[in-house]
Amino acid sequence: xxxxxxxxxxxxxxxxxxxxxxxxxxxxxxxxGITLDATLRGLKVxxxxxxxxxxxxxxxxxxxxxGGLRYLKNLEFGLVKELGMERAVVHRIAPHLxxxxxxxxxxxxxxxxxxxxxxxxxGLYDLLxxxxxxxxxxxLDIEQTTKAExxxxxxxxxxxxxxxxxxxxxxxLTIEIIKxxxxxxxxxxxxxxxxxxxxxxxxxxxxxxxxxxxxxxxIFTSSMVVNAAGPWVDDLRKLNEEIKGKYLHLTKGVHIVVxxxxxxxxxxxxxxxxxxxxxxxxxxxxxxxxxxxxxxxKGNIDKPSIKYEDAQYLVKAVNYMxxxxxxxxxxxxxxxxxxxxxxxxxxxxxxxxxxxxxxxISDSQxxxxxxxxxxxxxxxxxxxxxxxxxxxxxxxxxxxxxxVKLSGGNFENYTDVxxxxxxxxxxxxxxxxxxxxxxxxxxxxxxxxxxxxIALFLNEVMNxxxxxxxxxxxxxxxxxxxxxxxxxxxxIRRTGMVYFEPNKVEKYKHVISDxxxxxxxxxxxxxxxxxxxxxxxxxxxxxxKKML
Ligand code: FAD
Numbered sequence: 001x002x003x004x005x006x007x008x009x010x011x012x013x014x015x016x017x018x019x020x021x022x023x024x025x026x027x028x029x030x031x032x033g034i035t036l037d038a039t040l041r042g043l044k045v046x047x048x049x050x051x052x053x054x055x056x057x058x059x060x061x062x063x064x065x066x067g068g069l070r071y072l073k074n075l076e077f078g079l080v081k082e083l084g085m086e087r088a089v090v091h092r093i094a095p096h097l098x099x100x101x102x103x104x105x106x107x108x109x110x111x112x113x114x115x116x117x118x119x120x121x122x123g124l125y126d127l128l129x130x131x132x133x134x135x136x137x138x139x140l141d142i143e144q145t146t147k148a149e150x151x152x153x154x155x156x157x158x159x160x161x162x163x164x165x166x167x168x169x170x171x172x173l174t175i176e177i178i179k180x181x182x183x184x185x186x187x188x189x190x191x192x193x194x195x196x197x198x199x200x201x202x203x204x205x206x207x208x209x210x211x212x213x214x215x216x217x218x219i220f221t222s223s224m225v226v227n228a229a230g231p232w233v234d235d236l237r238k239l240n241e242e243i244k245g246k247y248l249h250l251t252k253g254v255h256i257v258v259x260x261x262x263x264x265x266x267x268x269x270x271x272x273x274x275x276x277x278x279x280x281x282x283x284x285x286x287x288x289x290x291x292x293x294x295x296x297x298k299g300n301i302d303k304p305s306i307k308y309e310d311a312q313y314l315v316k317a318v319n320y321m322x323x324x325x326x327x328x329x330x331x332x333x334x335x336x337x338x339x340x341x342x343x344x345x346x347x348x349x350x351x352x353x354x355x356x357x358x359x360x361i362s363d364s365q366x367x368x369x370x371x372x373x374x375x376x377x378x379x380x381x382x383x384x385x386x387x388x389x390x391x392x393x394x395x396x397x398x399x400x401x402x403x404v405k406l407s408g409g410n411f412e413n414y415t416d417v418x419x420x421x422x423x424x425x426x427x428x429x430x431x432x433x434x435x436x437x438x439x440x441x442x443x444x445x446x447x448x449x450x451x452x453x454i455a456l457f458l459n460e461v462m463n464x465x466x467x468x469x470x471x472x473x474x475x476x477x478x479x480x481x482x483x484x485x486x487x488x489x490x491x492i493r494r495t496g497m498v499y500f501e502p503n504k505v506e507k508y509k510h511v512i513s514d515x516x517x518x519x520x521x522x523x524x525x526x527x528x529x530x531x532x533x534x535x536x537x538x539x540x541x542x543x544x545k546k547m548l
Contacts, residue, residue, distance in 0.1 A: 003182045003483040005520060008189070012211060012218060015187050020046045020222035022388055023207055025194050025236060028058035029174045029374050031228035033381030033401070035188065036181040040404060041385060041397045045186045046220055048209055050193035052489040053178055056230045058374065059171035059493050060304075060338025062255065062280055062291050065090045065098050065375045066165040067129040068355065077128060079356055083375045084129020089402045090173075090375065091166055094409040096417050096447035097173050098166035100135065101282070102267035104149050105163075106321070108156040111272045122161045135164035149266055151322040165268070167282065170374055171493040172445055175482055177377075179407040190483055192218065197225065197240055197366065204240065204366045213485055224388050227368040231301045231339040240366045248370055249344035249353060250301070254310040255291030256335040257499055263288040263318065263325055273317045281318065285441060287333070287500050290314045294350045297339055304337040305540035308547045311335070330548055334502045335541045343371045359384065365391070378402065408447025417443065424450055431466035438470070445495065446477070453477050471508050475515050485520070486530045487513050488537055498538060509534065 002011065022038050024031045027049025035047040049055065067084030068076075091098040107118050122137040131137075138161070140148060145160040152160075178188050191212045198206035198219065206221035227236045234248045265288060269281040281290050293310050311329055318327045342353045357372030357380045367387065372380045382399040389396055411417050425439035432438045442450045453473045460469035460476075478484040478494045490512055491505050492498045498505055509531065517527050 003179055003188060003481060005479045005483050005485060008483060008485075009214060011187055012189050012192065012214070015046055015189065015220055016218050018044070018221075020044050020187075020220065021224065021392060022046070023048060023220055023222040023225045024228055025207065025225065026056070026228035026230060026232070027053040027174070027178065027188065027190060028056045028228065028230045029054070029170065029177070029377040030058075030230065030369060030372065030380055031226075032058075032174045032177040032181065033377040034226055034228055034369075034384050035186050036177050036184070036404075037378070037381040037385045037399050037401050038388065039181050039184045039186040040400060041389065043385075043388070043392075045181070046222065047178070047181070047186060047188040048192045048194055048207065048220070049188070049190045050212075052190050052485065052493055053188070053483070054171035054174040054493050056232070057338045057341065058174045058230070060253075060255075060336045061170045061374050062253075062282070063168050063170050064101075064165050064280070064282075065168050067125055067131075068373065068375070076356070080125060081128040082379055083373060084125065084131070086376050086379060087129060087166060088132070089378060090168075091414070093402065093404065094173060094176060094406040094447070095411045095414045096409050096420075096443055097168050097176065097406075099168070099444060100164050100414065101167040103163055103165045103270050104140075104145070104160050104267055105270045106145060106149075106152055106160045107158045108153075108272065109158060110156075111158075112276060118161050122163055126163075131164070137161050137163035149269060151265060151324055152269075153321055153323050162267075167268075167284065168374070169445065169496060171496070173374070173406075175494065176406040176408055176447070179481065180404065183407065188483070191485055194236065195239075197364075199364060202364055204362075204364050223392055225366055226384055226388065227366055228384075230370070231341045233341060233368050233370045235301075237360070237362065237366070237368055240362050241364060246343050246358065246360065249342045250297040251340045251342060251350045251353070252295050252297040252304050252310075252337055253292035253340060254306050254314065254335065254337045255289050256306070256311050256314050256332045257287050257289045258327065258331045259333060260286050260288055262331045263290070263322070263327060265322075269321070271317075271321050274320065279314065279317050281322075284500060285437065289335075289499075290318055294340075296350060301339060303540060304339050306335050306337050306542070306544055308544040310337070311544055329545065332542065332545065334499050334538075336499060337540070341370050357383075359387065408449040410448055417447075420448065420450075424454070427454060428466075431461065449477070449481070452481070468508070468511060471504070472511065472515060475512055476519075479516075479519055486533065487516060487527075488530065488534045490516075491534060492537060498534075498541075502538075505534075505538075 021043040022045045024035050024047045038045045126136045140160045192209045194207045194209045196208045197204050204225045315327050360368045421439050421443045425436045428435040456473035456476050460472045
């Protein structure tokens with residue numbers, strides 16, 4: 001099996017001739033996790049994604065693998081325990097994608113928690129999540145806190161708690177799970193939208209889907225179908241039959257990105273805002289990002305955007321807690337808006353709705369899964385696959401996804417990742433002044449697969465300057481191993497450049513579109529449309545700046 005963009009047509013046509021045990025709809029983290037788990041347990045699995053892999057919420061989160069400390073406020077001990085333990089598992093199977101990040105939570109006068117409650121809360125979190133000793137929380141006094149983060153508003157400080165969370169790249173985590181599943185035999189198709197279900201004796205037995213690359217319908221058959229379409233779960237449930245019982249409640253969360261020099265925090269900060277919500281400030285290479293908002297969403301699910309008032313809310317929050325920063329809307333260089341596929345609960349406001357996942361089974365046996373978190377994807381997947389195996393009447397095989405390293409992540413531990421980064425840095429020393437930064441970016445995106453990119457780079461650098469040679473090598477790698485089809489796939493989800501290095505998008509978008517044109521034999525018209533799509537995606541993120 002292959003995820004090569006060059007073999008996509010062959011894989012899709014071949015898949016039409018087979019009967020799968022399971023079809024999974026949705027190539028976000030949930031669908032990816034289910035596909036890997038089911039494949040490892042011996043099922044024949046087809047994953048179908050309507051856009052690019054991780055197009056939905058799984059490229060628009062806060063990008064943390066975390067235990068969800070704030071859910072202790074809602075007394076969700078079970079959820080915190082499960083997420084906390086999963087945090088360690090994801091770190092073990094993909095250490096290059098789970099970077100330990102110091103997190104400072106200031107304790108302030110009239111804040112949600114006092115010093116004692118914070119100490120108890122975070123202590124409880126350490127205990128529930130079985131946090132390893134070196135990463136457990138430390139309580140800091142006022143002096144220690146201002147030393148740790150001199151930008152904090154001093155007159156309201158009572159102290160702080162310092163602990164660790166893991167920073168990730170949600171879209172990369174999703175694609176590495178998909179690549180791992182493909183290497184074990186799964187078939188994964190992007191740009192294929194399920195439009196209707198096929199039935200045998202009133203039971204779902206396949207799907208009819210539109211392949212938007214080849215512009216044709218395809219029919220795929222299987223014994224069972226799982227709907228893991230995130231915010232679109234209810235759309236597919238409605239395609240299947242009338243929704244009975246629980247339904248989704250979508251809330252929008254926005255992040256904004258500013259250059260590091262505008263918000264030079266020394267570590268991540270997680271703080272209370274005026275309305276009782278909590279907000280993250282997270283440094284990442286040359287930028288700092290801030291999020292998130294949490295508001296009800298009823299708009300177009302394909303196109304959530306950042307509104308002026310979303311950005312204003314986050315800027316105001318930063319300026320309140322870090323007054324010397326004096327952040328302005330005009331400092332924002334990019335951002336993203338995502339939708340939480342939560343399960344509606346009466347009389348609860350957006351922040352109070354549980355992040356727990358739930359499975360729904362329709363009369364015609366469509367299995368739908370919704371809710372949950374990026375961090376808990378493995379447990380969600382395990383639950384679904386246990387259910388599928390039971391329904392198929394197969395002998396129960398235990399999930400072993402906790403033991404299978406993800407593509408690019410075959411490191412013993414995080415120290416190994418650091419050593420690998422040094423090796424890559426040594427290689428690039430002769431080509432780049434900022435070799436250490438280049439190495440860090442690559443290793444935290446591609447892990448050990450950086451070696452493949454270097455092999456391509458050796459060729460490209462004979463014809464182009466190092467920076468261009470590297471971006472071309474990344475593109476070739478993504479074509480060969482990550483099934484990219486469009487310019488946006490590359491700039492948004494594989495490299496995150498739209499969010500974190502927008503200047504590079506501007507500089508190289510023509511190079512990348514020319515390469516795609518050449519390698520995928522695309523028409524001028526298609527390439528022009530893709531360029532407009534990229535512009536539009538960027539417009540959704542920073543179009544609000546036009547109001548300045
Ligand atoms: P999605 O990622 O949306 O995937 C569903 C996929 O289904 C999409 O790619 C879509 O294109 C596809 N699809 C839809 N319809 C069809 C169709 N008809 N045919 C084929 N494919 C279809 N969790 C954490 O653990 N840590 C965090 O830091 C964190 N922060 C968050 C911040 C925000 C603002 C938000 C919104 C969420 C955050 N979460 C976080 C939660 C987490 O991101 C989500 O729970 C998770 O990404 C949902 O993944 P999913 O696969 O269920 O949905």
